[in-house]
Amino acid sequence: MDIILDRIMPVPLASIQHGSDSIWGNFVEMKAGKHILLNASSGKGKSTFTMTTFGLRNDYDGKITYDGKDIKEFSPDDWTKIRQRQIAVIFQDLQLFPTLTVAENLFIKNKLTDTYSEQELLQMLQQLEIDNKWGQKCGLLSMGQQQRLAIIRSLCQPFEWLIMDEPFSHLDIENTNRCLKMIDQRCRELNAGFVLTTLGDSHGYQYDQELKL
Secondary structure, three states: OOOEEEEEEEHHOOOOOOOOEEOOOOEEEEEOOOEEEEOOOOOOHHHHOOOOHHOOOEEEEEEEOOOOOEEEHOOOHHHHHHHHHEEEEOOOOOOOOOEEEEEHHHHHHOOOOOOOOHHHHHHHHHEEEEEEHHEEEEEHHOOHHHHHHHHHOOOOOOOOOOOOOOOOOOOOOHHHHHHHHHHHHHHHHHHHHEEEEEEOOOOOOOOEEEEEO
8 A cells, every 4th residue: 555645734833844855745655565764853743644644633734645545535434444454553652551461452452353363472472572471461561561562562453554653762772673573574474564753763774765754
């Protein structure tokens, strides 16, 4: 699925001066399967990009299309299907359920599409060294542990795009590398693209494209 941002300008960001190479106010095409780095300083709209592209905000001028279809024309049923099978997201605030266990947070997402078995989920937690937190309430985890959980949860569905809003901000280099390896492997299995927003760190990954805000 190709995503096009056609002269998008979020209303809250309209009064801010944006560079000539910013995605805001320009024509940007994100081709299916591409791995993209979206680089920006604080306050330039990384979270706004995530929420807008995912259809959770519509306070913008311009047009966003998925394979030529204006996302403002999608029905609630359209969005349900898209969010279950075409676009996965890691939000900056993670949006985990703090009173539910790690297992329950994963099951809520995974059962929508039956993507992984319980054993596979445990193996993914083990890869990121949080398998010992399986029965622990999410709100008791450190921020770094919660980020790793949110990353795994985002992969518990089919998708054509994975949009990640600063997913490694609380992780050290070693854990970031583990997470990127898992993300890269899953995206290649699905021939999926991803967009990784960052404050400037490429995390040593070779991207197909770099965009700026």
